[in-house]
């Protein structure tokens with residue numbers, strides 16, 4: 001397992017509550033923009049997997065706003081899985097399955113987890129290496145049904161460039177912690193998606209300089 005406990009403080013900020021729930025200020029800030037985009041591009045029925053669900057704030061909002069999809073949260077970290085359960089208990093939504101442990105950088109996870117019509121990944125690729133990203137994208141493609149759609153959101157370089165001082169600082173803090181981490185380049189990712197059998201439908205500029213890639217399984 002390659003789950004990294006050593007990351008810069010700014011990489012995954014979430015505050016513990018007394019009930020075991022975690023609250024990430026960034027997840028609260030970007031939830032509406034993500035839910036709105038998912039609503040626009042996702043299928044109108046079927047199974048939806050969230051990789052690296054984190055605190056559980058997003059999946060609860062998504063399950064409320066898109067009740068026609070059945071949502072499966074997942075994460076590699078036990079504390080996050082526990083937090084997702086607390087958020088779920090509070091909201092009592094019939095269309096969320098129990099959170100499952102998933103290391104998305106492990107080869108072969110798609111075969112064990114089953115096919116999904118929609119996959120969401122928010123804010124992970126800058127925290128893993130290029131090789132791990134290749135595995136994750138390949139498995140994501142394997143996990144999608146023949147018409148499945150995926151959304152990958154996060155901070156990325158645009159054509160090799162970091163686009164703000166904040167992005168320069170964050171990327172630097174990541175590569176100083178581990179030279180394998182850091183922002184991935186959008187152009188290189190587009191090639192990787194294609195090689196993994198994913199058609200790039202669109203890139204959407206999101207708040208705070210984030211970018212979202214909308215992808216569809218290519219069955220040809």
Ligand SMILES: C[S@@+](CC[C@H](N)C(=O)[O-])C[C@H]1O[C@@H](n2cnc3c(N)ncnc32)[C@H](O)[C@@H]1O
Pocket residue numbers: 002003004011012013024026027051052053054055058074075076077080102103104105121122123124127
């Ligand atoms: C920056 S947080 C993002 C969480 C959530 N998606 C959000 O945007 O609020 C990164 C998450 O990725 C999870 N993670 C790290 N490595 C992972 C891996 N190899 N497979 C699955 N999840 C992973 C962490 O436990 C953490 O919950």
